[in-house]
Every structure is written in C-alpha cells, then in structure tokens.
Amino acid sequence: MNSLSNSLNATQTVISSSSSSLPSTVSASDTPITQFTPSTTDINQEMLSKIWVPDINYNFPIKISVVGKQQKVLKLKFQYKWLISFPWLAYSEVNSSVFCKYCVAFTKTEAGVNNQKLGAFVLIKYDDWKHALENFKNHSNLEYHKKSLLDADNFLNMLKNPTRAVILCSRQNLALRGHRGSGKIESNESKVMNEGNFREILRYRAQGDIEMKTYLESLGKMKYTSHRSQNNMIDACNKILLDKVVSRVNTAKCFSILADETVDISGVEQVSLCVRYFNSNTLKLTEEFLQFVPTNNMTGKGIANLILENLEQFGINTQYLHGQGYDGAAAMAGKFNGVQAHIKEIHPNALYVHCSAHSLNLAVSKSCSVPAIRDCLGTISQIRDFFIYPKRKSVLIHKIEKSSETPSKKTLKRSCETRWIERYHAVHDFFELFEYVEEALEDISEWNDNDTSEKSYQKFSSKQA
Numbered sequence: 453m454n455s456l457s458n459s460l461n462a463t464q465t466v467i468s469s470s471s472s473s474l475p476s477t478v479s480a481s482d483t484p485i486t487q488f489t490p491s492t493t494d495i496n497q498e499m500l501s502k503i504w505v506p507d508i509n510y511n512f513p514i515k516i517s518v519v520g521k522q523q524k525v526l527k528l529k530f531q532y533k534w535l536i537s538f539p540w541l542a543y544s545e546v547n548s549s550v551f552c553k554y555c556v557a558f559t560k561t562e563a564g565v566n567n568q569k570l571g572a573f574v575l576i577k578y579d580d581w582k583h584a585l586e587n588f589k590n591h592s593n594l595e596y597h598k599k600s601l602l603d604a605d606n607f608l609n610m611l612k613n614p615t616r617a618v619i620l621c622s623r624q625n626l627a628l629r630g631h632r633g634s635g636k637i638e639s640n641e642s643k644v645m646n647e648g649n650f651r652e653i654l655r656y657r658a659q660g661d662i663e664m665k666t667y668l669e670s671l672g673k674m675k676y677t678s679h680r681s682q683n684n685m686i687d688a689c690n691k692i693l694l695d696k697v698v699s700r701v702n703t704a705k706c707f708s709i710l711a712d713e714t715v716d717i718s719g720v721e722q723v724s725l726c727v728r729y730f731n732s733n734t735l736k737l738t739e740e741f742l743q744f745v746p747t748n749n750m751t752g753k754g755i756a757n758l759i760l761e762n763l764e765q766f767g768i769n770t771q772y773l774h775g776q777g778y779d780g781a782a783a784m785a786g787k788f789n790g791v792q793a794h795i796k797e798i799h800p801n802a803l804y805v806h807c808s809a810h811s812l813n814l815a816v817s818k819s820c821s822v823p824a825i826r827d828c829l830g831t832i833s834q835i836r837d838f839f840i841y842p843k844r845k846s847v848l849i850h851k852i853e854k855s856s857e858t859p860s861k862k863t864l865k866r867s868c869e870t871r872w873i874e875r876y877h878a879v880h881d882f883f884e885l886f887e888y889v890e891e892a893l894e895d896i897s898e899w900n901d902n903d904t905s906e907k908s909y910q911k912f913s914s915k916q917a
C-alpha cells in the first residue's frame with residue numbers, strides 16, 4: 453500500500469463495510485474509523501484497534517458442513533479465543549467469517565512469491581472452522597502478511613506527526629500552505645524560505661525531536677506531507693467532527709435546521725448548514741455548524757432538496773426535524789415556494805421561525821436611518837477615522853493611560869455597515885472612552901498643524917453639540 457489515500461480508503465473499507473473490491477469484515481454496528489480521536493490519544497493504537505470486535509458473550513452462528521465420503525455432518529462455529537491468539541483476525545458479522553485486517557488494508561491485489569493472487573483472509577472470506585487453527589497459523593507465517601504488519605505499524609507512525617500538524621493549524625485557524633510547499637522538507641531551517649505553516653511546524657519539531665528529524669531526512673518517498681495527504685487528513689478530521697455532531701443530534705431526537713446562502717471568495721454559491729438541538733451531555737441548547745455545501749440551484753425547491761439530501765447523507769434522521777430558521781428572503785421564507793414551504797410539505801412539524809439574529813439586524817438597520825441615530829453614528833465613525841493616525845492615536849492612548857480609572861478598551865472600533873454586532877461594539881466602546889476622546893480632541897485642536905487642529909476642533913464642537 454503506497455499512499456495515505458489508498459491506506460485510508462482500504463482501512464475505511466474494512467471498517468465501514470462498504471462494498472468494493474475488498475471484502476467487508478465488520479457489521480453495521482461497528483465503530484467507524486471516524487470515531488478515533490488523534491488529538492487526544494495515541495493514533496497509533498487508536499486507528500486499527502477500533503475495528504468492531506465481537507463481545508465475549510457474542511453468539512457466533514453455527515456453520516453446518518458435510519465432510520468425507522461418509523457425508524458426516526459437522527456443526528462448528530468460530531471460537532472467541534481465536535481473536536486473542538491471532539490478533540490480526542477481524543470477525544465479520546455480515547459474512548459470519550473472518551479476514552486479516554492488516555492484509556486487507558495493506559496489501560495490493562497480488563503478493564507473495566511470484567505475485568500470487570490473494571485469496572482467503574484478504575479477498576475471500578474465511579469460514580472453514582474445522583481447519584481454522586491450521587490455516588490461521590499458515591497465514592501468520594506468510595511473508596506478505598508479515599509485511600502488512602510492518603506496513604500498518606509504519607503507516608500509523610508516519611501519520612502521527614503530519615496529522616498533529618494539521619490539527620494544530622486547524623485549531624489555531626492557520627492556513628496550512630504557503631506559496632512553496634512541495635518536495636522534501638529540509639530539516640535544516642537556515643536552508644529554506646518560508647514554506648507555509650504545515651511544513652514549518654514539522655521542521656520546527658525536527659529541531660528538538662530526533663525521531664522527527666530522522667523521519668524527515670529518511671530516504672523513503674512516503675512522508676504523508678503532500679497537499680493531497682493534508683487534504684485527506686482535513687477530510688478525515690471533518691468526518692470525525694461531523695459524525696460526532698450527527699450522533700448527538702440523533703440522540704436528541706429533535707432538532708432545527710439553520711441555513712443561509714452566500715458566495716465564497718472564488719465566486720461559488722454556498723449554503724451553510726447548522727443545527728440547533730438539545731445536547732444531553734451538557735444539558736444545554738446547542739447550535740453547531742455542519743458543513744458548507746456548494747450549489748447552482750438557488751430556487752426554494754433546489755435549496756430545500758439540498759438541505760434534506762445533505763442531512764440524510766450526513767446520517768441525520770430527518771424525521772426528527774422540528775424547526776427551520778432562515779433569513780426573510782423570498783427564496784427561503786416564501787409561503788408557497790420558499791425553502792420552508794417545500795420542507796414543510798415533507799416534514800409538517802418543521803415549524804419555520806424567522807432567524808432572530810436576522811430580525812434584530814433588520815431592526816437595527818432600520819433604526820439607523822432615523823436622522824438622529826444616523827448623524828450620531830456618522831460622527832462616531834468620523835471620530836474613529838480621525839484617530840487612526842498614529843500621532844493622534846498616541847494622544848488618545850496617553851489620556852486613557854494616565855486616567856485614574858482603567859477602561860477595558862484602549863482604542864475605538866470601526867463601525868461596519870452590514871454587521872450590526874460590530875456597530876454595537878463601536879458605539880459601546882465609544883461611550884466608554886467618551887471623556888478621553890473629548891480631552892484628546894481638545895488638546896489636538898491647539899496643535900500648530902492647522903489642518904489637524906481645525907478638524908479636531910470641529911469634532912470637539914460636534915460632540916459637544
């Protein structure tokens with residue numbers, strides 16, 4: 453197995469029982485690969501060990517086979533102790549048979565002497581319980597099986613460091629890649645230019661970690677640091693987080709969908725999907741982001757279908773959908789042809805509520821056109837712009853610092869046209885700093901620089917007004 457993508461796919465095939473050229477080895481009730489938590493526990497032990505294992509009291513089905521010339525009937529079943537004696541075994545509830553989890557995940561279609569076709573335990577299910585012990589031992593001694601064990605160990609070890617770098621960047625909201633981000637990572641810092649956060653984190657770790665340094669400098673090509681590997685890890689993290697949210701929503705058995713559409717920086721129309729539900733672990737109402745979903749169809753019907761299809765694809769049971777929250781746009785809120793109407797046709801309990809944040813935003817926007825409020829906001833905005841220049845700003849900061857009181861704010865905020873919450877902060881901070889602004893303007897109005905002092909005097913006067 454030569455790439456992270458293939459390894460992950462193969463491992464996921466084992467674990468998720470999906471149909472593919474590789475056999476399924478597990479039941480529908482298995483813990484999927486997405487449940488392991490690389491950030492908190494040792495990924496090396498987590499990943500492959502999370503494949504479903506039958507309980508010690510599991511009732512293995514009896515297999516009836518007729519053997520020999522005398523047509524003897526044998527009733528045999530799989531023995532639980534074999535899972536302990538041969539830890540590479542993975543029992544499949546679906547097929548009532550076993551496979552080798554390492555060979556399934558880490559061998560190609562051919563292996564061994566003269567590139568033989570792979571058979572039992574890998575591509576074909578094994579359920580000959582009469583000769584089980586003998587064949588288990590034989591498989592344990594196969595060269596390609598031993599190589600699979602090594603590959604699995606190397607794979608998990610190699611994956612550990614790049615995965616941690618991806619998670620660190622995600623947590624700190626750092627972009628992973630810069631302009632230069634391909635090829636071997638040189639562990640000698642002075643040799644290269646900035647190659648982006650992901651590669652720089654690995655290089656930084658190599659400075660104090662001999663194992664990491666050896667890993668980066670080793671001759672092997674597979675380092676799992678390419679942009680494809682990074683994307684695979686991001687996708688895996690996304691799947692882990694999404695599955696956790698989905699599981700909590702399904703446990704709550706009641707949720708609302710919150711959606712809005714917007715255009716991203718590349719011009720792609722996207723719908724953001726969030727859910728609101730009662731979290732039984734924290735005993736709190738919780739709102740969580742699910743996913744951005746690109747779309748071309750911005751009609752009410754189109755977005756309604758997109759929401760329902762994606763919820764189902766994530767694994768959320770849409771029978772639990774009891775609420776919808778959108779903005780008041782016709783495509784979303786329309787009584788006959790809006791998203792809410794189309795969803796209500798299928799889920800009559802999904803009550804539509806005009807999103808409170810959008811409603812408040814509309815109310816604030818509307819009130820901003822009242823002349824007195826409009827003028828006041830205009831003055832606040834102009835004064836904030838006036839203090840943008842370092843020389844003037846330093847006067848304001850000096851006034852704040854020498855004050856006996858200790859205001860929590862040190863600067864004035866910009867008032868954004870479209871985000872009401874930023875307007876609120878701008879006004880709130882302005883009033884907290886009002887007396888210092890006044891003093892600073894008074895001082896500046898006496899400067900020799902006519903332009904500045906005149907503007908300052910005007911603002912000082914307008915504030916007094």
Ligand SMILES: [Zn+2]
Binds near residue numbers: 596
């Ligand atoms: Zn094997």
